[in-house]
Amino acid sequence: MKITLDWLKSHLDTNATADEVAATLNRIGLEVEGIENPAEKLKGFRVAKILTADPHPQADKLQVLTVDTGNGAAPLQVVCGAPNARAGLVGVLGTAGAVVPANGMELKVAAVRGVESNGMMCSSRELELGDDHDGIIELPEGAPIGQDFAEYAGRNDPVIDISITPNRQDCMGVRGIARDLAAAGLGTLKPLDVPSIEGAGEPAVDFRTDDTEGCPAFYGRTISGVSNSAAAPEWMLRRLEAVGQRSISALVDITNYVMLDLGRPSHVYDSAKLSGTVVARRAKDGETVTALNEKLYALTSDMTVIADDKGVHDIAGIMGGLESGCSEGTTDVLLEIAYFTPEKIAVTGQKLGLSSDARGRFERGVDPAFLDDATAIITDYILKICGGTASTVKRSGAAPVADKVISYDPNLSATLGGIAVEPARQRAILESLGFGVTEGDIWQIAVPSWRRDMDAAPDVVEEVTRIVGFDNIESVPLPRADGVAKPTATAEQMLERRLRRGAAAAGFNEAVTWSFISEKEAEPFGGGHWTLANPISEDLKVMRPTLLAGLLSAAQRNQARGATSIRLFEIGRRYLVDAERPTLCVVMAGDKRARDWQNGKAAPFDAFDAKAAAVELLEAAGAPADRLQVMDAVTEGQIWHPGQSATLRLGPKAVLAEFGALHPSLTKAFDVDGPVMAVQIFLDAIPAKRASGPARAAYTPPALQAVRRDFAFLAPEGLSAANLVRIIKGADKANITDARLFDRFAGQGVPEGQVSLAVEVTLQPKDKSFTDAELKAVADKVVAAAAKAGASLRG
Structure with missing residues (x-):
């Protein structure tokens, strides 16, 4: 503002x-x-008087002027092409060095068609004071020659x-x-001057409110015999223009001024354009209205409107209609001062995508006790500026003025606010802000009608401490035991820190996206479970059910700007039916490896890259990576690509992560090119690490060399190789230290529906080397374990 x-x-x-x-x-x-x-923009421009105006010797449409700049200085010669330039005219001269506000041009002494010019006589448009550019500004004859124009025009x-x-x-x-x-x-x-205007006779236009939920109170009166061709006072126009409000007409300028001055929007209708009773009511589905911005809006039955017998004239509390607006010929008006429910205004404005100064105030909540005073103040302005005769005030409905009293202990300023403020000072602050104070052991604070944000004692503490100054809160160190600060981060925060460092070290860039998304973005994930009652916009309405939505939108924006390799991660919350769940999400799109002379074509990301990232991040989180099982994906809906996605679990039910390729329909919905790989790690499913000593046990390298043995198995195509390797590794935990898949083959020599999986098993002797019998015993255990998993030793 x-x-x-x-x-x-x-x-x-x-x-x-x-x-x-x-x-x-x-x-x-x-x-x-x-x-x-604004005076800075007009620096170098001054009031000046044209002494002579002679034809330019080389140009028919130019004149050579001599201009008096005042203060005893010698007249300046200026070349000018304005048709109204003449001897005796008092105008505005821009001298050398001044910068023209309209185009940023710096004025210099220069020759114009062979004649030296020492400045420029200016038009209203050039100084951004209006749209007139047909001639130079003409000031009254008594304007002080030589005075800075900004000071003369009140632009300082x-x-x-x-x-x-x-x-x-x-x-x-x-x-x-x-x-x-x-x-x-x-x-x-200063005290607010509220005039007393009784008015005469009933309003010439009848009005009422039928929607007490959206418009609890509709006050107003009619004023007849006004002159809307009269201009608002210069001081009012100057203030409006200074804050970016252009003058429209006297009646509109008055309502705009009171809105900015007192925070009280209102509306003035041309009575001649109204038919029958004016009613605040709910719109009917399918009704439309052309607003003052000349745009047509389709209305729904949950929106409050102002209408008459012919139809809708006003989107209540947001914008008036074009049809009933005041014009220069308006002589009789209906002045509307209403109270609209903030939540209703916010929802209507969001649905229509319509913003206005009035909406910004009504949806925050205007003072419900100020309707009568506002009516009197606006009426007084209209009568003084536009003339006319006012009717009595009619009141339909009642403003929701509620007496709110907060119990408050003045000691809270110290214990909660951190500043010990004397009770007398607290009382003075609260009363100066409009609160009523009744002292006692526990004070009773009467909340003024214009402070709907005040609900409890902490709000009172905030009022006191902010006026005293938050910078007066003393800095107090945290308590320390034995000179060492106690850790303040929770286990969840420490987990997020480890994951954040791990993801960054793995080459991913952190993204921070909105916690709320549009209904359209939530739809592919089964829709949002929580909808905001007062969202910022329709595109930020639903609490996200997954972090994938925000990251896919970010990936699309990066692709649109030419990014060829996208590696993004985010740590945040998913909002589900039962709770919000901490999650880490990774998205990989585009090229994993750029094309080069050694490898040829660029290589895209695949599901194995997603799995590697998931395992690496789970290891960083402290999860037992050696016990992870690969199983089918569990997320509902078409999110994951069938056959190219899976989950990592600790047992059938403990799902720690999902990974793989996203479904093509999902990437298409977000307009992301190419296959996209993703990972979702569910932080609340990761088992907590057990407490351990302050240091790890010293590492002692084995004295004997490890032994490696290769096994080739025939297994069904659907068997998880990772699970087979995990089972083999656990066949003899005392001797087997590692197992890894090094070959996968299907084709000639392998039965149809089966695949050959080759596994390297590492055995580590301890006190002595293995005998052949011991190696055979371990091999038998490996083959038996593989058989239980459904794999047989290949002959």
Whole structure:
């Protein structure tokens, strides 16, 4: 939100500079994103008077002017092509060195068609003051010659850009920011002048609310005989323009000003364009409305609208309709001041993809107790600027004003907030913010109607500590035993650290994606189990059921930007029906190895790369990799490619990881080219490591040389080679130290439906070398173990 220093001082009695205001705002939790002084853009431009205007000797459409720049300086010669340039005109001269705001051109002394020119007489468009560029600016004859134009035009008011967090609905107006600054000691909050306007007669247009859930209160009045051709006051237009609001008409400028000034949106309808009773109601499925942005919106029955007998005129709380908007010829208006339920506004805005200043305030929650005061203030502006006669105020429904009282122990500022604040100071802070304070052993804090974010004692602590200053919280070291800090990381955090280092060491790049995705992205994974009630957008609506969705989207973006080899990993949470599950996910796409002169074509990733990554990461996590069993994939839906994916388990039910190629339909849904390999490691399924001593046992190399024996087995094609190797390795744990598959063959000499698997077995003698009988005994155990797995020794 943008405010100007002058605008702020209309509510805050202070001598503070813009920099002092910004420093205080940052200190109390209202982050300042920047300060811009429009006078900087107009530096080098001054009020000047044309003394003479003679034809240019070399150009019919140019004139040679002599210009008085004031302050006793000699007149300057300026070449000008504006049709309205003439002797006696007072305008704006840009001198050498000035930079034209509209195009960034730096003015220099230069010859124009052979005649020296010492600057430029400027149009409104060139100074970004309007769209007029047919002639140069004409100022009143009494304008002070030589004065800086920024100062003359009131363009020297610094603009402060403030980032307002969603919970601070009270600071969505200049007055709310002024209140916070006053509480911080930067000045005194001025009283708000609320006029008393009784009005005469009933409103000429009847209105009511039929949707008390979406629009609990609909206040308003009609004003007849207004003149919308009148211009809003210069001070109002200047403030609106400074914060980026262009002038539309007097009536619209007034409502925009009050919205920015007091955080209170409103709407004005042209009464002549309304038919029958105006009603706040639910839309009907299929109804449409053309909004003020000239776009057509299709409505649904869960949206609140403002309609009359002819149809919808307003998307309630978000944007008015084009048909009933005020024009220059408007003479009678209906002023609407309503309260709309924040959650309803947020959902409607998200569904329609429609944002506006009004929506930003209504979905945060406006002050429900301010409807009457806002009606009076806006009516007063309209009567003073546009004239007319106001009716009495009609009130349909009731604003949800609830008395909220919080029990508060003032000692919490020290025990919870970390700052011991005297009770008298706490009371002064809270009262300056609008809270009511009743002291006792436990204070009773009455919450003002504009602070719907206040719910409990910790919220009160935050108000006190932020005004005192979070930088006043004393730094206190953690307790130490025997001078050594106790570890603070949990076992889960330590596991994630090991995996993060292991994945990075294996050549993967860490990605951090959104925890929420679109319904479309969740659909291939069976849909999301949790849907946000107030999402940032429709594309970030569902809590992710898997990390694959975010990583596949990231892979697609990388491919679109020319990446040929993608290795991404992420550690995060999956959100399932019963709980959120910590998970590590890996995605590999594109080339595993680039083409070169030795290997020829580039090599893509395959399922074995995914398996190798899964085993390596499980080893890094401390899982017993030697006991892992390879079994079928278990994830529901078309996620994994059949025959090119599997799971790693410790027993039939303990699934530690899934790995392999993703299903082509899944990669197509995310528009990722080529086969994609992936790994999902379920961190909560990894068995905890047992406590051990501070150091490992010393490594003693064996005294005798290892013995290796090769075995060739015939096995069914569906038999897992990894499981066969694991079974063989466990055939004689006392003597067999390793086993590995070194050959796989199918074809001539091998029966159909079977495959030849060759396994190298390593045996390690201890005290003495093996005898032939001992080697045969071990071999028999190997063959017997393989037979139980379904493999037979090949003859």
